[in-house]
Amino acid sequence: MFKIIPFFIGIILLTSCAEEVDFNQANQIQISPTVELSLVYTQAEVNDFLVNGQEVVTTETDFIEVDIFNDQFINDNVTKVDLHFETENTLPREFQYAVNFYTETGNYLYTYSFSSLETSPHIATFEDDNLNIIKNTSILEFVISMLPGEALNSETQGAISLKSKGIFYFNIES
């Protein structure tokens, strides 16, 4: 009778086979998520360009420091970045936009520019060699310049707007 239990366990062990599995397949893992993130936006009306009803301001410029482009994970896994800008303009003047890319120490890298005359959206694609520009960028400078034309006054109607997002294409491998 004592033999029955070992026999029973033996039957289980003998019949419990395992078909071939290969755990090394985990090394082949490759996922390619695409992430989109809001970047900058701005909106300006006539008054933003006037001082005491006179047009004086023709260029607006400011900069932001961006850490996200230098993030190690992004740097290691990103394969392509699209910066996507949409412009709208109902003012009777055209505008030139420029986005300047600088390193952490302020070294100039690249400029992407577009104007309100061109069809929106404006898409800057960074891929292959170009991708290093994004990876090295720490400071983004935005410049909006009004192109020559009839002067604005407080009677002028309209506004300009800029909206943007960044689309990050990843390829994550083990």
Next chain:
Amino acid sequence: MKHILWLLSFISVFCFSQNKQLLYGFSDIPQNLLLNPGANVNQSGHVGIPLLSHFHLNVGTSKVTVYDLFADNNIDFNTKLKSAIYGVKSKDFFTATQQLELFSGGFAFGPSFKKDKYISFGWYQETDFIAYIPRDYAILAYEGNVGNTNRVFNVGDLSFKSELISVLHLGFNKKVNDKFTYGIRGKIYSSVANVSSAANKGSIVTRVGDNNLLSHTFNLDMAVQTSGIASLINDDNSNFSEDISTLRKRLLFGGNLGLGLDLGFTYQIDKQWHVDGSLVDIGFISHKKDVENYELNGTYVYEGIDPLFPETDGETADSYWSEIEEEIEELFKVDTTATRYTTLRPVKLNASLNYSFGKKRLKDCDCLQENGGYINRVGAHLYAIKRPKSPQFALSAYYYRRLFNGLDAKATYTVDSYTFYNFGLGISTHIYGLNIYAMADNLLNFKNIYDARSVSLQFGINYIFNKNEN
């Protein structure tokens, strides 16, 4: 990434349900009193062979098996991974339970002509693990948010519990009359280590923005509670064996303590029919020592920033951007607290309806044995366990037979969260008072163990004092 995958595969190998449909009602084995303290007791005493009296292992997965992911076929691994991710629901889970009885024993007492009471006691160690598949996290990581505008990613998909405890218990069983038996068992839990994150709420959504193209909403209310773990991670030694000896000290009253109760009964409807039922592990553990909790709380809507004409005057775009960065950092900052917490044990319900039939025919007189009882029994057994997201159920039909004098067998067919084809077999032998038993379910899956949704094994050795030997 690779580590996460290994962890996942480890978890999927290690997966359960705690259902002991084979042992439940197997009155020849004293450990069935742990499933129903009010079960019928046949013996006048028992002693478990220390460390060998009961070993139980149950691993299960409600969906993805190791074989699904790692089968050595010619299908691309990423194709398999994709079908695994899209095949699961957020209620799918991995689970594992392991129990080891350190010692146990019991004896009958009462008037010498009618010992109708039975005391049983013991000490066992239990490891319990459950993790739901974080489906929305997997899809967000797999696809990203492009093409998922307005899709609500539920951060509550992260839900897991794991603990290592020891249980010291004392049970009382009383046969009130020929029809009714009840039992009660008190338990003292000592939690060696516990980690639990089962009440996460919130969402991550990308929508079309008002001011900008996109608006990202983060709404997070998440927490992980741990006890008995911080001291092991933060201690200066990196010596694993020292950690093991710390754990060993905590097994007996050295950990976080709790109390529990088991209740059960058996009711004999007539000579052949009986019902029984039990509630096991109605209890709690109060985590006071070595507690470390992590919390993530907050809501934030991000649309981007306005660098040229910010609404706040006199502020540069950069300082304005720094503020937003700080707010985002604050949102994702994990707060560590040492607030004590209480966990409830997973309550288990058992109920069964049983029919006994077929008396043994004696060779020497060609007549039916009158006192030996029936040799066959069939029945249905319902099992339920309370789990973080919803209770899990299992329904078993069984056939029990006394094969020879001293050899009993039970076969079960179970339908549960894992499979509709769960066949199990258990046998128990009695030789000169020595009781040896072994049980396994999901026998069909033993053909390819890696493709098993769940595997359950139990075995043990006891010494039994029979009533008729006294």
